[in-house]
Amino acid sequence: MKVLKETSRLLVRTFAAIDDAFVLELLNTPGWLQFVGDRQVHTLADAQRYIMHNLLGSHEGKGYGAWVVELKTTGQAIGICSLFKRKYLEQPDLGFAFLPEAEGKGYAYEAAIGTLQYGRNELAAPNIFAITQPDNQRSVRLLERIGFMRLGTVLPPGEQEELALFNKEFAE
Secondary structure (H helix, E strand, C coil): CCEEEECCCEEEEECCHHHHHHHHHHCCCHHHHHHCCCCCCCCHHHHHHHHHHHHCHHHCCCCCCCEEEEECCCCCEEEEEEEECCCCCCCCEEEEEECHHHCCCCHHHHHHHHHHHHHHHCCCCCEEEEEECCCCHHHHHHHHHCCCEEEEEECCCCCCCCEEEEEEECCC
16 A cells, blocks of 8 residues: 555555455445446455456556545545546546545545645646536535536446536646
8 A cells, every 4th residue: 555645634545455345335335326336346355356456457557546545543444535547538537435424524625635736746737627427416516615617518438427527727
């Protein structure tokens, strides 16, 4: 595990195989199932496969990918806040999801600001995108609060529903 960003209360780090129980829990929360979808992760073995095939490999060659957000005081994993490179977007996009007990405490805001700083400073990204389901009001509010502007919608390849597309430009 490599720590990528540290904030006042959080560590943002790469995934490891030992995160299987956390992944199993997060991917089966009502919010994940509603806004991201069922990834068919129902056992610890499923979670380990998901980590190995979907989360760890996302770092290769880009310097970013799926990251765990954990509390500095306890080391407890509470969410994901990451930069992803989607084939249908020209720049990385910010993605986040948190366990229900971590919601409403400012952790998503803190992790998102740290992740954006990483994207700007370490990756020299001129901008960062974000996508979300249009009815995911918590995510929309957070994106607007951290300076994202809504561009419209995007239809990911192979999907039937459009997603709200946001952009955060970095000033020179």
